[in-house]
Amino acid sequence: MPFMTSHSFPGRLIVVEGIDGSGKSTQIELLENYLRIKGFGVLRNAWNSSQEISPIIKKAKKKQLLTPYGFSLLHAADFSYRYTHEILPALNAGKIVLSDRYIYTAIARDAARGIPRDWLVNNFRFAIRPDLTFFFRMDPALAYDRITQVRDIKYYEAGLDMELSMNPRESYILFQSRVLEGYENLAKEHGFSVLDGAKPVEETQRVVRRLVNPLIQSLL
Ligand SMILES: Nc1ncnc2c1ncn2[C@@H]1O[C@H](COP(=O)(O)OP(=O)(O)O)[C@@H](O)[C@H]1O
Numbered sequence: 028m029p030f031m032t033s034h035s036f037p038g039r040l041i042v043v044e045g046i047d048g049s050g051k052s053t054q055i056e057l058l059e060n061y062l063r064i065k066g067f068g069v070l071r072n073a074w075n076s077s078q079e080i081s082p083i084i085k086k087a088k089k090k091q092l093l094t095p096y097g098f099s100l101l102h103a104a105d106f107s108y109r110y111t112h113e114i115l116p117a118l119n120a121g122k123i124v125l126s127d128r129y130i131y132t133a134i135a136r137d138a139a140r141g142i143p144r145d146w147l148v149n150n151f152r153f154a155i156r157p158d159l160t161f162f163f164r165m166d167p168a169l170a171y172d173r174i175t176q177v178r179d180i181k182y183y184e185a186g187l188d189m190e191l192s193m194n195p196r197e198s199y200i201l202f203q204s205r206v207l208e209g210y211e212n213l214a215k216e217h218g219f220s221v222l223d224g225a226k227p228v229e230e231t232q233r234v235v236r237r238l239v240n241p242l243i244q245s246l247l
């Protein structure tokens with residue numbers, strides 16, 4: 028069964044992927060502003076953000092109740108809820124959906140926790156192929172330094188549950204290097220638009236807009 032068929036909705040699905048700290052939120056916010064100013068209908072949609080499921084994930088995090096499988100299924104439930112009730116309706120209405128992370132996050136990140144990749148891919152067989160996927164490639168050490176300039180690193184984003192190292196920086200680099208490997212394989216398989224997350228924000232956003240423009244001309 029072909030994995031992730033392309034879609035025939037009038038809208039466009041644009042995805043940003045990359046490890047924590049690679050610049051996804053920064054770029055997607057700039058792109059959203061750019062598109063809204065040009066008069067496009069835009070829906071920005073983030074990983075782990077549904078009203079229905081993300082509170083459960085938050086509670087489970089606090090108590091560290093679940094295993095990687097448990098969290099992977101909760102994140103998949105959150106995604107399928109948003110996909111059905113937010114993403115598809117927006118695409119059907121001819122909107123541009125900006126997805127801050129997509130199923131690739133689960134495949135790369137949960138596989139880095141030892142979950143079989145085929146099982147993960149199978150959980151998301153229903154999802155359509157995005158029209159454009161940006162992957163902000165980033166050295167984990169640089170990403171760590173960026174994040175910790177503005178906030179503390181999160182327990183799970185550093186992979187501290189994996190007991191790779193007691194040192195948060197070392198753990199982050201080891202865990203996110205595994206996630207990065209997962210992304211590199213997906214980038215080849217799915218033809219991601221790979222950008223250098225270490226480049227200046229404005230330079231990257233210029234490239235992002237240059238790649239998005241041809242995709243949305245017919246929506247004008
Ligand atoms: N190209 C860049 N150069 C320098 N700092 C950046 C760049 N892009 C983002 N940042 C900063 O790095 C931090 C993480 O960026 P963010 O967009 O939140 O990453 P992500 O959403 O991928 O976790 C933020 O403080 C942000 O301001």
Ligand SMILES: Cc1cn([C@H]2C[C@H](O)[C@@H](COP(=O)(O)OP(=O)(O)O)O2)c(=O)[nH]c1=O
Pocket residue numbers: 074075087088091092093094095096098099102136137140181183184188
């Ligand atoms: C909170 C938690 C997350 N995870 C997994 C789920 C996610 O794939 C990954 C990242 O967790 P986290 O960064 O907290 O989740 P999110 O960014 O989706 O809000 O860690 C566990 O395996 N066990 C846990 O207890």
